[in-house]
Amino acid sequence: MKKLSVLFLSVLVTAVWDVQVRTQTFASDDSVIRQIWTEGMENSQTYSLGQVLFDKLGPRLTGTPGKKRANDWLVDTYREWGIEAANEEYGTWMRWSRGRTHVDLVEPRIRTLEMALLAWSPGTDGQPLRGEVVIMPDVEDVAAFEAWLPNVQGKFVAIAFPQPTCRPDADWE
Known part of the structure; x- marks a missing residue:
């Protein structure tokens, strides 16, 4: 049983290593694609933006205070980046927030x-x-x-x- 476990683990590590090696090569000579890839891999803000959206702002359901906070945060963040942005209402939505549940x-x-x-x-x-x-x-x-x-x-x-x-x-x- 121990030999089987070691064999399975060896095959798994080899397979994962092979996938990682293949995904790290860059097959395009297109400079624009290379710049996009470099930006995403080396300057990504995905983690920090996700942390704000998921941990700080939380749920963003239509009509809730969380949605309004997220909209305001996004407009402010875009302005900090030099992107013109504004909140624009579309449709008529009832305002609500989840109350206490017991x-x-x-x-x-x-x-x-x-x-x-x-x-x-x-x-x-x-x-x-x-x-x-x-x-x-x-x-x-x-x-x-x-x-x-x-x-x-x-x-x-x-x-x-x-x-x-x-x-x-x-x-x-």
């Missing part, structure tokens, strides 16, 4: 649950709600989904497992 399991035992509503879920006007929770099943097709819908009238539908971190589900597979 869920208590009351049967078969009392327990506070961590949860979040999907964006654009209807509000409750600050009133508490009670209802059964059902888990969204795997359905074969649209017809099966539409046949299931009448069974959830007045119920809360759980559609995902609790997220251990902010990473996407694919990172945990």
